[in-house]
Amino acid sequence: MNRNRTTAIVVAAVIVAALAVGAWLLNLKGGAPPTVRTASPASVRVVSLAPNLTEMAFAVGGGGDIVGVSDFDNYPPAVRQLARVGGFINPSLEKIVAMRPDIVLIHKGNPLDVIDKLKGAGIRVEVFDDERSLTDILTSIRRLGDLLNKQAEATKEVESIRAALTMVRVAADKARGAGGRVRVYFGGTSPPYWTAGGRTFIDEVIQVAGGRNVGYKITQDWPTISPEAIVAFDPQAIIIPVKDLAAKGDSALAKARLDISQAPGLKDTDAARNGRILLVDEDVIERPGPRIAEAARTIADGLAKMFGAKTSPAPSKEAE
Amino acid sequence: MSLSRRTLWTAVASLAALVAVGLIALSLGAETIAPAKVIAALAHRIPAADQAAIIIWQLRLPRIALALFVGAALALAGAVMQAYFRNPLADPYILGISSGAALGAVIALSLNLAAGASFGAVQALAFVGAIAVMAAVFGITRATGRRDTLTLLLVGIALGVLLNSVTSFVMSRSTGGLLANQFFWLMGSLASAKWQSVWILCVVTLVGGAASLVLSRELDILLMGDEEAQHLGVSVGRVRAVAIIAASLLTSVAVAAAGVVAFIGLIVPHIVRLVIGPSHRALLPIAAVAGAAFLILADLVARTALAPAEIPIGIVTSLIGAPVFLVVLLRGRRA
Numbered sequence: 001m002n003r004n005r006t007t008a009i010v011v012a013a014v015i016v017a018a019l020a021v022g023a024w025l026l027n028l029k030g031g032a033p034p035t036v037r038t039a040s041p042a043s044v045r046v047v048s049l050a051p052n053l054t055e056m057a058f059a060v061g062g063g064g065d066i067v068g069v070s071d072f073d074n075y076p077p078a079v080r081q082l083a084r085v086g087g088f089i090n091p092s093l094e095k096i097v098a099m100r101p102d103i104v105l106i107h108k109g110n111p112l113d114v115i116d117k118l119k120g121a122g123i124r125v126e127v128f129d130d131e132r133s134l135t136d137i138l139t140s141i142r143r144l145g146d147l148l149n150k151q152a153e154a155t156k157e158v159e160s161i162r163a164a165l166t167m168v169r170v171a172a173d174k175a176r177g178a179g180g181r182v183r184v185y186f187g188g189t190s191p192p193y194w195t196a197g198g199r200t201f202i203d204e205v206i207q208v209a210g211g212r213n214v215g216y217k218i219t220q221d222w223p224t225i226s227p228e229a230i231v232a233f234d235p236q237a238i239i240i241p242v243k244d245l246a247a248k249g250d251s252a253l254a255k256a257r258l259d260i261s262q263a264p265g266l267k268d269t270d271a272a273r274n275g276r277i278l279l280v281d282e283d284v285i286e287r288p289g290p291r292i293a294e295a296a297r298t299i300a301d302g303l304a305k306m307f308g309a310k311t312s313p314a315p316s317k318e319a320e
Numbered sequence: 321m322s323l324s325r326r327t328l329w330t331a332v333a334s335l336a337a338l339v340a341v342g343l344i345a346l347s348l349g350a351e352t353i354a355p356a357k358v359i360a361a362l363a364h365r366i367p368a369a370d371q372a373a374i375i376i377w378q379l380r381l382p383r384i385a386l387a388l389f390v391g392a393a394l395a396l397a398g399a400v401m402q403a404y405f406r407n408p409l410a411d412p413y414i415l416g417i418s419s420g421a422a423l424g425a426v427i428a429l430s431l432n433l434a435a436g437a438s439f440g441a442v443q444a445l446a447f448v449g450a451i452a453v454m455a456a457v458f459g460i461t462r463a464t465g466r467r468d469t470l471t472l473l474l475v476g477i478a479l480g481v482l483l484n485s486v487t488s489f490v491m492s493r494s495t496g497g498l499l500a501n502q503f504f505w506l507m508g509s510l511a512s513a514k515w516q517s518v519w520i521l522c523v524v525t526l527v528g529g530a531a532s533l534v535l536s537r538e539l540d541i542l543l544m545g546d547e548e549a550q551h552l553g554v555s556v557g558r559v560r561a562v563a564i565i566a567a568s569l570l571t572s573v574a575v576a577a578a579g580v581v582a583f584i585g586l587i588v589p590h591i592v593r594l595v596i597g598p599s600h601r602a603l604l605p606i607a608a609v610a611g612a613a614f615l616i617l618a619d620l621v622a623r624t625a626l627a628p629a630e631i632p633i634g635i636v637t638s639l640i641g642a643p644v645f646l647v648v649l650l651r652g653r654r655a
Contacts, residue, residue, distance in 0.1 A: 072495055087492060187497075190440060191511030192630060194500040218629050224504050226350035227379045227511055229628030231371055241497050243432075255432070262440065264382070264514055268374045286496050 044102040044148065049091055052289035053105040053128060054079060056141045059157050059290035062148030068099050075283060075291075089114075097121050103147060131288035132221070134165070134204050141290060157290060164293035165208055168300045172210030175304050182303050184211035185235035185271060189259035192224040193266070201288055209299035211237065227265025237306055238271040239299060241282040252279055278302035327596045331606050334592075338388075338613040345384050345620045350627035351375055379513075386513035387619045388612040389521035390578045391588075393528065393570040395611025398585030399592075399604055400532050400567040403539040404560065405469050412571035412585035414473065415457050416480030417450045421575040422506055423487045424449025429501045430490055440512065442505065443576045450572035453479055458564075467557075472564075507632030508579035510619050517577050528570040529608055535559055536600035543598065581615070582634040583641045588614055591648050614641070 047068040048054040054073050057066055063076070068083045070091065083099065086092040089111055096104060096118065104118050104125045118125045126147060131137045138158045145154020176182075184206050187195035196202035198216040206213040214233050215225055238260060242252045256279060260272050271277065278299065285295040323331075347358050353372050360366050361376040368377070397412035404410070412418075424445035433441035457479055461472045491502050532539070538559040541549045546556050574581070588611040589603065596602055618636040625631055 089492070188501055190442065190501070192504045192509035192632070193511065194497070194504060197629075215628075220626075220629055222500055223626075223629035224509070224511070224632070226623050226628050226630050228350040228375050228623070231375050231379065232351040233628075234371065243496070243498065262514075264512065265374075265379050268378060282496050 045100060046103045046105060046148070047085060047096050047099055047101040048073070048105040049085070049088060050105060050107045050128070051075070051283070052131070052287045053107070053140070053144065055287065055289035055291065056144045057105070057148060060141060060145045060148060060150040060154040062144065062150050062153075065148055067101060068096065093117055093121070097123070105144075105147075132200060134201050134208075134292065137201060137288045137290075137292055138162070140288075161290060161293045165296055168293070168296045169208045169210075172208065172300045172303070175300075175307075176210050181207070181212040182210055182237050182307065183214070183233060183235045183270075184237050184239055184299075184303075185214045185230060185233070185266065185269065186239045186241070187214070187225070189240060189256060189263055189266065191227060191264060193227065193230065193263075194222055195225045197221045197223055201292065202285060205285065205292060205296045206239075206299060208296045210303055211239075211299065230265045231268055235269050235271045236274075237276045237278060237303055238266070238269070239278045239280055239285075239302070241285050242279045243282045245279055245281040253277065276306045278306070323602055324596075327599075327602045327606075330592070330596050331602070331609070334606055334609045334613060338609050338616070341613045341616045341620070342384055342388070345387075345616050346376070346380060348620060348624055349375065349380055350623055350630075382515050382518050383510050383513040383619065383623075384616055385515075385518045386510050386521060386577060387615040389518065389525045390510070390574045390581065391584060391611040391613070391615025392608040393521065393525045393574040393611075394581060394585040394615075395588040395592075395607040396525070396529050396532060396604060397567040397570040397574070398611075399589035399600070399607045400539065400563050400570075401585070402589055403542055403600065404563050404567065405473065406543060406545075408590060409586070411583075412567065412574070413480075413580070415476035415568065416453050416483060417568060417571045418575050418580045419480040419483035419487070420449035420451075420453030421446040421572065422449070422580060423483045423490075424452075425505050425576075425579070426487050426490050426502045429498060429505065430494060432498075443512070443517065446579075447572055447576035449483075450568075450575055453483065454568045454572065504632055505579050506634075508581040508634035508637075509630070510578050510622075510633060511630065512577070521573055521577055524569060524573045525608075528566045529604065531562060531566040533601070533604050535563055536604055539563065539600040540598070578633065580634055581637055583638045584611055584615060584618075587641045587645045591645065594648055 044065050045067050046057065046062070046065045048057060048066055049070050051070065051073045054066060054069050055075055057063055058076050058078065063078055066082060068085045069079050071084050071087050073079045085095045088107070088109065091114060093114070101123060104123055106115060106125055106127055108127055108129050115125055115127060128140055128143070129136070131140050138161065141158050142154050145151045185195070186202065186206060187193050195215040196213060197218040197220045198213070199219060200221050203213045203216055214230060214235055215223060218225070240256050242248060245252060256277055257275070260277060261267055266272060280295060280298050284291045284298070347353070347355055353375065357366070357372050358376060361370070361373045366373050394412050398410070401410040401412060401414060402408055405414070424447070425442050428442040428445035433445070457472065457476045460475045461467070464471055491499060494502060538549070538554050541552050541554050542556070542559065549556050589607045592603055592607045592610055596606065615637070618640055619633055621640070622631045622633045622636045
């Protein structure tokens with residue numbers, strides 16, 4: 001009996017000790033609790049150096065794999081809890097390596113030596129081309145689905161973005177009726193005016209929403225555009241990208257109105273005279289990510305509000 | 321002391337070039353307007369709300385006028401700085417004035433300040449930055465107890481480096497449209513031209529130009545060295561103070577209105593000096609006219625070469641200026 005008791009105590013002690021050592025070892029191995037590694041055999045640790053790729057990862061349900069993001073990441077709200085690894089040009093390589101990521105998501109625009117150094121550290125670096133068209137965006141979403149083992153979710157996301165864009169396009173076409181596209185100025189409110197060129201996804205989004213972008217003939221992605229060209233184009237609507245639009249609210253519109261009222265050239269356009277100014281969140285419209293359909297809808301709704309429904313199709317030069 | 325024939329011819333030629341370039345710049349632009357319509361718009365024979373009238377009166381003319389005064393101001397400032405430092409490599413930005421203006425502009429853009437009435441918030445803060453640097457450079461130099469130009473130069477360079485790094489830091493925290501705004505401002509543009517800023521530039525350029533012209537004989541003598549100048553009865557301290565303040569003010573308004581337009585303040589006075597010699601009485605006015613013509617031409621290229629897109633003017637001034645400069649150097653050698 002005494003012996004049995006002793007044996008039980010020894011066995012219990014060994015088990016406790018083993019658990020303690022095991023826990024200590026696991027803890028030593030990494031800050032992350034062991035459950036993260038074992039929850040799904042396919043789970044990977046991902047560091048994203050591009051806000052749009054982060055958004056895509058979350059959109060395909062792979063947000064849980066992301067362990068680190070760039071300083072510029074701000075969406076979805078869950079990224080606020082994640083560790084920061086620096087900017088695009090100068091991420092902290094030490095911090096990234098210390099996170100022991102399986103994959104680093106990076107853009108071709110990031111400096112080559114950053115990519116090389118990460119590869120040199122034995123990390124799998126997935127380099128994405130800059131997404132220049134809507135198709136590019138959808139392609140990147142699919143690629144992220146493959147990388148994060150979320151193929152089905154990625155397909156669903158791509159289909160839903162496509163469907164949303166189609167809905168916006170159909171509604172905009174209907175609202176426009178026989179009229180031509182609404183001439184749209186998209187860009188900055190003070191000279192030198194920058195805008196989006198004709199081969200950008202922004203140009204595509206404006207088209208989907210029933211507009212024609214002032215820079216549609218320019219092949220450069222982010223050109224500065226001549227005030228003369230703006231006056232000659234005579235935009236009927238001005239779309240201004242605004243950082244943190246939701247937080248700024250009405251003050252942003254008041255400021256845009258003031259700026260435009262003093263902007264050489266821009267103030268003498270049809271849009272400025274009629275106060276047809278639409279603000280869009282900068283990150284929604286300028287980030288080639290899954291919220292691009294939202295951008296198209298916002299612009300289409302804004303244009304519809306400005307020009308009414310199909311009863312009064314927007315007048316257009318092309319239609320004359 | 322009468323002007324040499326060569327000087328007279330150069331003066332006539334640069335004035336003719338200014339008029340010619342001005343007329344060409346008025347008739348060409350991103351939007352093609354027939355010459356007859358340009359004249360009709362200028363004569364107010366078409367309604368002011370007409371597109372052509374808006375383009376001519378509110379965009380093209382103020383822009384050409386602004387280019388005229390910015391070009392003249394930078395060339396004048398460069399000529400005076402080169403005499404002041406007795407160094408042909410001196411340019412209007414040598415004391416860090418452009419760095420102060422750049423930081424002011426980049427901060428104004430970052431804070432997303434609303435445009436002001438005449439000189440926009442960006443231009444206003446750029447001007448404040450330029451003046452603040454100017455004051456700091458002179459103040460720190462004075463505090464060192466040394467008044468020599470080398471100390472002034474070193475203080476200017478140190479402050480310029482400091483401010484450039486702060487500017488780069490602010491820009492490294494920016495993304496998207498804001499970064500584009502800052503980037504394009506730094507490379508210079510005359511697209512923000514309004515009549516109000518033209519008038520400000522006009523007044524400052526005329527006053528600064530007149531002040532330096534009054535000092536032209538003293539500037540000539542300064543080239544021989546401070547001691548010699550003192551012996552010849554020049555009150556060196558006062559002349560130097562007026563000259564450098566005039567040049568700094570000219571630079572400050574120019575850079576606030578048009579951003580950092582590169583190279584023009586360095587090469588225009590240089591080229592003119594190579595052609596007509598170093599006498600400031602002729603050099604200053606001719607450099608001003610040549611600088612004006614050169615910047616109008618550069619802006620014409622900037623707004624038409626890739627129309628409807630624009631090229632930052634600082635790139636154009638360097639692209640045209642540097643080869644012209646090299647050609648003049650080579651020809652001067654042969655002569």
